[in-house]
Amino acid sequence: MAPPATDAATTKQEQQHAAGGEGVEVGGDLRLVAECGTVVRLSRSAARMSTTLFDMIEAGCAEGGIPIKGADVGTLRLVAAYCEKHAPHYDPVASAARLRDPFPPFPIEFTPASYAVKPVTQLDPDPHGLEAWDRKFISDLPDNSALFNLIIVANLMAIEDLVDLGCTAVADKMRGKTPDEIRVALDIENDYTPEQEAEVRRENAWAFED
């Protein structure tokens, strides 16, 4: 069983004294505590990606265990893996100003190497391989539930890039589906009466043509 969360009220000096390779290291990894009590470690640079954790670090209250309410250990480990992978290339300003296009993204910056008729050669749009990693990260998730949990925890920890990745992944799955397919995928109960549903369909008839 994981050690209980360290009392955050201990002073830094006491912590350093008691460290000896165990317990909390000042300036070291953060310790996130899942709902079951298991600790997941996260480096400080990776923790920057979470606005919540970043604020806590700045306020000096990120020492000791940080409980992440409602997060299971599997999801927390996935979140940590994402943050560790993206941390070296994380740019908060670019992240905030990022284009958010629901339709397939089009690379905005490129050098047209030849005239219009021939296909245009492009600069490598994914220089650090992050996009490919993200795609595999999402496709490796076992089921929709794991993806939803990921979004919920990322939302809780205010990791905007991961929320965006997760939501876009779900949106891509939902696009073009019929209401029935959505109900089956998300196991949602249809609480319309047949007459009510027919009325809503009638008002939005154009949306059902393919």
Next chain:
Amino acid sequence: MEAGYFKMSAGAVTVLPDDPLVEILSRVPAKSVCRFKCVSKAWCDLIADPDNRKKLRQPMQGLFVQTSEVSDSEVDNGCISFSYSFTDLTVRSVPLDIDTCFSFLTEMTGIAAFMLHSCNGLILFRQHQESSEGYIVCNPTTRQWSAVPACGSCEGIIHTYLAFDPAVSSHFHLVQFQMPDVHFPMPCMHEDVVLLHVYSSETGTWSQNQIDEQKEQGQLEGWHHQFTLDAVYQCAFVNSFLHLIVWGSDGKHILAVDVQGKARRMITMLRMADESQRHSITCYLGQSQGHLHCVTIDSADKNNDKLSTWVLQDYDTQEWVLKSTVNSLDVFGETRVTPEYQVVDIHQDCNVLFFLQQLTCELIAYNMDRKEVSVIATFKDYKFRGDFACYVPYFSESPALTNKH
């Protein structure tokens, strides 16, 4: 019950809270969002909720119509007055709550404005008044508007376009092309000159002339020397670029310009070498479902035009895919004289074309999927000029629009 309710296979339950669900839906196209109103009552309420509407993409609701009349009266001889109406495209249980006559604009001391262009929920007007020349950008859904001063000299032919994409930024841009009028050459404008100015609502100012200021790259350098803007002055806003038809020595192309006024792409129109396209002219350029579309007319058969709708499915390979063809006879029926018509618009979210039949003053919708024709409006005014702007609701109160009715 919350809108996103999911049961895991082990029997445990994961509930997707409303906030992430709205985030997800905001990344889904308007057509799908409309369908999802049928999923459950909770989803319908979530989608219709006023706060959520600001984030969700809205489907095209209708077309604003501008009619202009030249006054014959002795007092106002030659004075042009504008009036506006709205053609609703959707079946509605609750009436649409927008000011379809733009009275919130016109009620202010006699602003006579000419509707130019609409983009993602905002509409651009040009002001024609002695005391103040300039532009007005307004959001008919929130009744907000902003005045934009005119840019420099107002000589020659001016085409101004609005660029606005709420997914990218809550600010809008205006891109203004200014060319000498060959019929009225001005001493200060040489023949070939094209001036390009850009306005940003964020800075609140017009930029300097962007042509020759920019280091346009590669083959696009000096595009304005080889190409001139086409008489078909429609503009399609796709992928954050404004697309316009330009004329060159080798025929028509589509120029893609970004919101800074920099030329980014030159897209070929359908291949000139293709025998079937040799007699075609492009009469319309527009945006639908996130892709660039164009409509060509083949008038080889005198009384029966062949109208083809093409879509640029893959922006990178620049291959035009034929979406649908229809004969004008099938759309307008048998008429004693060759019908005069114009393509007004293409529906933003589905495969429907809108035509204006000038003889009968009818607005006709042609559904490409079901191959159905329907008359959706008839206009009584025979002096009808027929300017249309498509209406897509944008519910967010934008900081870019400073005035509110």
